[in-house]
Amino acid sequence: MRLERRTHASPVALVVAPVAAVLATLLVSALLVRWAGAPVGRTYAAMLEGGFGSVFAWTETLTRAVPLILTGLAATVAFKARLFNIGAEGQLYGGAMAAVAVGGVQGGAELWGPVWLVFALMLAAAALAGAVLLLGPAWMKARLGVDEVVTTLLMNFIVLLGVSALLDGPMKDPTALGWPQSVPLAGELELSRPVQGARLHTGLFIAAALALALWQVFRRSVLGFDIRATGANARAAAFAGVPALRTAMVVAAISGALAGLAGAIEVAGRTGYVTMDMSPGYGYSGIVIAMLAGLHPLGVLGASVFVAGVLVGADTMSRVVGVPTYIADVIVATSLIAVLVATLLTQYRVRWARSTR
Amino acid sequence: MGDILDIVASLPFWVAVLRIATPLVFGTLGVLLCERAGVLNLGIEGIMVAGAFCGWLAVYAGWGLWAGVAVAAFTGAAFGLLHAGLTVGLALSQHVSGLGITMLATALSYYGYRVGFPKVSTPPTITPFAEMSHLGIPVLSQQTPLTLLALALVPLLAWGLNRTPAGLAVRMVGENPQAAEGQGVSVAVTRTVAIVVGSALMGVAGSFLTLAAFNAFFFNMVNGRGWVCVALVVFASWRPGKALLGAVLFGVFDALQLRLQQAGSGALPYQVYLMLPYALSIVALVVVARRATYPQALMKPYRKGER
Numbered sequence: 001m002r003l004e005r006r007t008h009a010s011p012v013a014l015v016v017a018p019v020a021a022v023l024a025t026l027l028v029s030a031l032l033v034r035w036a037g038a039p040v041g042r043t044y045a046a047m048l049e050g051g052f053g054s055v056f057a058w059t060e061t062l063t064r065a066v067p068l069i070l071t072g073l074a075a076t077v078a079f080k081a082r083l084f085n086i087g088a089e090g091q092l093y094g095g096a097m098a099a100v101a102v103g104g105v106q107g108g109a110e111l112w113g114p115v116w117l118v119f120a121l122m123l124a125a126a127a128l129a130g131a132v133l134l135l136g137p138a139w140m141k142a143r144l145g146v147d148e149v150v151t152t153l154l155m156n157f158i159v160l161l162g163v164s165a166l167l168d169g170p171m172k173d174p175t176a177l178g179w180p181q182s183v184p185l186a187g188e189l190e191l192s193r194p195v196q197g198a199r200l201h202t203g204l205f206i207a208a209a210l211a212l213a214l215w216q217v218f219r220r221s222v223l224g225f226d227i228r229a230t231g232a233n234a235r236a237a238a239f240a241g242v243p244a245l246r247t248a249m250v251v252a253a254i255s256g257a258l259a260g261l262a263g264a265i266e267v268a269g270r271t272g273y274v275t276m277d278m279s280p281g282y283g284y285s286g287i288v289i290a291m292l293a294g295l296h297p298l299g300v301l302g303a304s305v306f307v308a309g310v311l312v313g314a315d316t317m318s319r320v321v322g323v324p325t326y327i328a329d330v331i332v333a334t335s336l337i338a339v340l341v342a343t344l345l346t347q348y349r350v351r352w353a354r355s356t357r
Numbered sequence: 358m359g360d361i362l363d364i365v366a367s368l369p370f371w372v373a374v375l376r377i378a379t380p381l382v383f384g385t386l387g388v389l390l391c392e393r394a395g396v397l398n399l400g401i402e403g404i405m406v407a408g409a410f411c412g413w414l415a416v417y418a419g420w421g422l423w424a425g426v427a428v429a430a431f432t433g434a435a436f437g438l439l440h441a442g443l444t445v446g447l448a449l450s451q452h453v454s455g456l457g458i459t460m461l462a463t464a465l466s467y468y469g470y471r472v473g474f475p476k477v478s479t480p481p482t483i484t485p486f487a488e489m490s491h492l493g494i495p496v497l498s499q500q501t502p503l504t505l506l507a508l509a510l511v512p513l514l515a516w517g518l519n520r521t522p523a524g525l526a527v528r529m530v531g532e533n534p535q536a537a538e539g540q541g542v543s544v545a546v547t548r549t550v551a552i553v554v555g556s557a558l559m560g561v562a563g564s565f566l567t568l569a570a571f572n573a574f575f576f577n578m579v580n581g582r583g584w585v586c587v588a589l590v591v592f593a594s595w596r597p598g599k600a601l602l603g604a605v606l607f608g609v610f611d612a613l614q615l616r617l618q619q620a621g622s623g624a625l626p627y628q629v630y631l632m633l634p635y636a637l638s639i640v641a642l643v644v645v646a647r648r649a650t651y652p653q654a655l656m657k658p659y660r661k662g663e664r
Contacts, residue, residue, distance in 0.1 A: 002661050003448065032465075036472045084452050146646040147591060149399065149452060150638075153584040157635045165628035284460070291453055324471035329464030336457045337443065344447050 003348040010346075017342035025335040029327060038321045050316020051309030057316075059198035064308035066269065067092070067279065069207040070262035071286025072293065072300040073214055074130075078255035079287075080218070080295050081227045082234065083138060083248060087152030088259040089283025090159030091133045095126035095260025096267050096274045097163055097182070100171065104183040104273075115188045122189060123264055130260020131253040133159060138252030142245050156283070164276055173273065182274035191269040201269035208301060210258065215297040227251055259283060288336045294343065307332055364616045365609075372499045373615070376570060378601075378608035379500070380405070380562040382507040384586035385593065385600040386514050387433075387558030393518060393595055394551035395531035395654035399455025400440050401559045402583030403462030404433045408563030410466040413574045414473070416483045426503070426564050433560020434553045436462050441549040448658035459583075470574060480573035501569040503561075508601075510558075515597040527551050531652035534659040544659050559583070581635070588638045592645055595652060603641070610634045 030040045051061050071088045078085035085091075103122040105111060111118055137151040166172075167180040191201040218224040226247045229237035238244045262282060263274075271278050289307055293299030314328035364370050384401055391398040412429030416422055436458055443454040474481065486501035497505070518524035526547045529537035534544045562582075567574050585607060593599035614630035 032468060086456070140643060140646075144643055144646045145649065146639075146642050149397075150584065150588045150591065150642060154581070154588060154635045154639050157581050157584075158632050158639075161628040161632045161635075165626040168628070169626055284456070287453070287456055288460070322475070324468055324475075326464055326468035326471055329460065330468055333457055333460035333464050337439075337454075337461065340443070340449050340453065340457070341447060344449060348447075 002351050003344075004351050005348055006346075013346045017346045018339070021335065021338035021342040024338045025331060028334050029331050032327060032330060033323055036323045036327075038323045043317055043321050043323055046317035046320040047310070047313035049313070050320075051313030055195075056198060057312065059195050059200040061305060061309045061312045062204055063199045063201065063270065064312050065304040066201070066203045066207050067262040067266050067282045068285055068289055068304040068308055069211060069300055070258050070265065071282050072289030072304050073207075073211055073286075073297060074255045074258035074262070075286045075290035076293065076295050076297060076300055077214060077227070077251055077258070078134075079231075079290055081231045081247065081251040083141070083251050083255065084149045085134055085137075085152055085252070085255050085259075086149055086287065087134060087137065087155045087159075087283070088255075088262075088286050089279060089281060090152075090156040091130035091256050091259035092263040092266075092279055092283050093159055093163045093274070094129040094133045094263065096263030096278065097166060097171070098125040098129035098260065099123070099264035099267050100182045100185060100274050101125065103185050103189045103268075104171075105186045106174070106183050111186045111188060118186070119189055122268070123261060126260040126264030127257035128260070130258070130263070131256040133260075134252045134256030135249065138248055142248045160276070163274065167274065167276065171274075180276060184273045185267055189268055190272060191265070199270060203265040203269035206261075206265060210261075211297045211301050214254075218297065223247075223250060259286070262286075285332065288332055291336055292339055361613070361617075364613065364620075368495060370612055370616065371496045373612040374605060374608035375496060375500055375504055376608075377611045378604040379504045379507045380565040380570070380582060381586055381589060381604035381607055382511065382601055383558050383562035383565065384583060385589045385604055386507075386510055386597060387555040387562065388586050388590045389593065389595055389597060389600055390514065390518075390527070390555035390558070391552050392590055392655055393531045393652055394527045394548045394555075395534065395652055395657065395659070396441075396444055396548055396552055397451040397455060397587075397656050398437075398440060398458075398552060398555060398559075399452060399587065400436055400458030400462065400556065401455075401562075401586055402579060402581070403459030403466075404436050404556055404559040405563035405566070405579045405583045406466045407432050407436060407462040408560030409567045409578060410470060410563075410574050412560070412564030413483060413567035414469075416568060417481060422486055422568055425568050426561055429560040429564030429568075430557040431560070433563070434557040436560075437553040437556025438549070440556065441552040444658065445545050445548045445552070448660050451656050451658070467576060470576075480575055482572045483568070485567075485572045486569045501565075503565050503569050507565075511597050511601045518597070528652075530659075531654055534654050534657075538661065544661070548659075559586075562586070585634070585638055588642055591649055592638075592641045594645065594649055606641075607634055607638070610637050 033040050033043045051057055074088050099122045102125045103118050133155060137148045140146040140151060141148040167182055171182045173181050173183045191203050193201050226242045229242050230247050266278060267274060285307060289300055289303040292303035310331050311328045314325045317323060318325045388398055388401055408429035411432040412425040415428040416425040440454055440458050443449045444451045486503060488499050489502060490498050492498040526542045529542055530544045530547045538544055566578055589600060589603040592603045611634045614633045618627050618630040
């Protein structure tokens with residue numbers, strides 16, 4: 001068996017590939033649902049209903065999509081430049097902590113400045129915290145040749161332990177009855193909720209605006225060109241005069257900042273304070289979303305809604321038919337692998353015969 | 358300082374070090390084998406979860422302990438075959454495929470556990486491997502047979518890689534696949550076998566957690582040990598002997614932080630001690646990075662006839 005690059009993608013393959021990927025994913029998870037002893041049709045119906053079946057379901061799905069869009073964009077910009085940032089989870093918590101450090105108030109005290117200023121500084125601090133957490137590994141990669149995959153992965157554990165220490169100590173909410181939870185964000189800083197009775201917050205617009213902005217950066221700016229060139233062939237890009245170190249550092253700053261913002265917006269839009277379970281692995285899911293989106297910022301929007309819908313739908317489904325919610329993680333992981341394979345097959349064709357050359 | 362010396366001089370300390378190091382030895386050797394053949398395997402974290410779960414499940418279902426280890430190895434091999442299909446057969450990104458395998462293996466294990474045990478408040482237990490007290494060698498006689506197996510694998514893998522034709526083939530496809538192909542070595546077959554065997558070792562690494570270190574399966578029990586193994590391979594500059602050294606060193610720091618945490622009694626938050634092994638892993642990477650001689654073809658997918 002060998003792979004042969006297609007000279008141009010066949011239009012049939014472009015349509016068939018994503019459909020086949022979705023069908024393969026549904027088939028695998030159907031087998032697992034059968035194994036759990038639940039009716040497949042009703043399980044899928046319950047998931048669809050729970051994720052997209054009503055206005056409320058849509059608001060829940062979109063709420064869940066907000067952090068996923070931001071971590072998805074963080075992975076997109078980094079992976080496009082071949083900076084493998086697997087540390088978005090830690091950067092998200094770093095950003096959330098920074099947001100509370102700037103805008104948190106103990107026991108209903110007054111905010112220290114005008115709301116707009118504190119809000120802007122809160123977002124800036126979160127972006128900075130996320131960026132700093134990635135700039136270290138990116139610098140170590142560029143200057144010392146230390147593989148960033150391992151360092152960013154290990155940083156996640158260090159950051160999460162650091163956050164845990166802060167929640168036990170200096171940043172602990174003394175009124176939380178011993179529960180490890182940070183001081184709450186000032187009420188004025190919380191994002192407004194446009195839909196009556198739903199948790200959906202205006203962070204969705206911030207995330208979508210950032211996706212549009214990143215798309216334009218990729219398409220129109222010199223930086224976007226440098227990022228794409230570095231990702232396509234780092235040596236050729238450097239030879240052509242692309243500033244390698246600077247591009248790597250800027251990419252790291254943007255990627256880390258986006259992940260940090262994901263944390264701040266989760267706090268300001270949904271939780272109101274930091275806990276150790278505020279992110280069920282949004283940082284890692286961001287990588288899946290970036291790949292599902294083919295590293296396209298606008299694709300990230302769609303992929304985030306899909307993943308969020310699966311996660312939210314699984315919660316509802318689990319209450320109705322009793323299949324464990326972990327089926328959602330199986331579906332997301334399987335769809336990642338299926339889409340990767342499908343995308344490859346639109347670019348290559350498989351030759352089973354022995355090679356003739 | 359005297360405290361640390363007292364701790365390090367005590368026998369129970371070294372018993373703990375070896376116990377912590379054992380799964381890391383299995384895992385590190387597994388990653389090492391994959392990477393010497395030129396393929397990064399970030400699936401390790403999830404494969405360890407799957408190995409821990411399936412090995413434990415087999416024993417819980419009434420099979421023997423060694424059968425459980427075999428099931429774990431087989432589970433790891435199955436995920437390794439998937440990783441090989443994606444990264445060797447289809448030449449997909451090794452980073453992304455590995456992370457996908459980790460997510461899939463973890464999700465499948467947790468799903469399987471919840472399907473099998475929907476409403477358990479305390480995790481069901483098994484009788485784990487016993488210590489080899491009949492051995493009569495201090496430190497080693499307080500370990501399980503799996504530790505002995507791990508220690509035996511180190512020279513075995515070193516010999517296999519450096520002294521056998523199969524080992525030469527593995528190193529060739531990891532350094533220069535074009536040349537290997539020219540010599541009649543199949544890059545696809547060699548890499549696939551290396552990944553499958555390496556992943557089987559990762560499965561065994563996971564089974565140590567449920568069949569020897571603890572007696573039950575918990576969520577998050579692997580807790581980054583797989584990633585530590587990936588770091589240790591760089592630290593070991595892809596040599597089995599140094600991998601053992603790295604795993605033991607990590608064990609020393611991990612055992613030390615536990616004891617310092619108890620002795621320190623609240624001078625520092627306990628999380629600072631827990632950070633220590635991860636932070637030192639990064640420091641170790643920085644220290645060796647300049648001298649690191651990566652397998653030349655690592656992370657470079659090979660497509661026959663394409664340069």
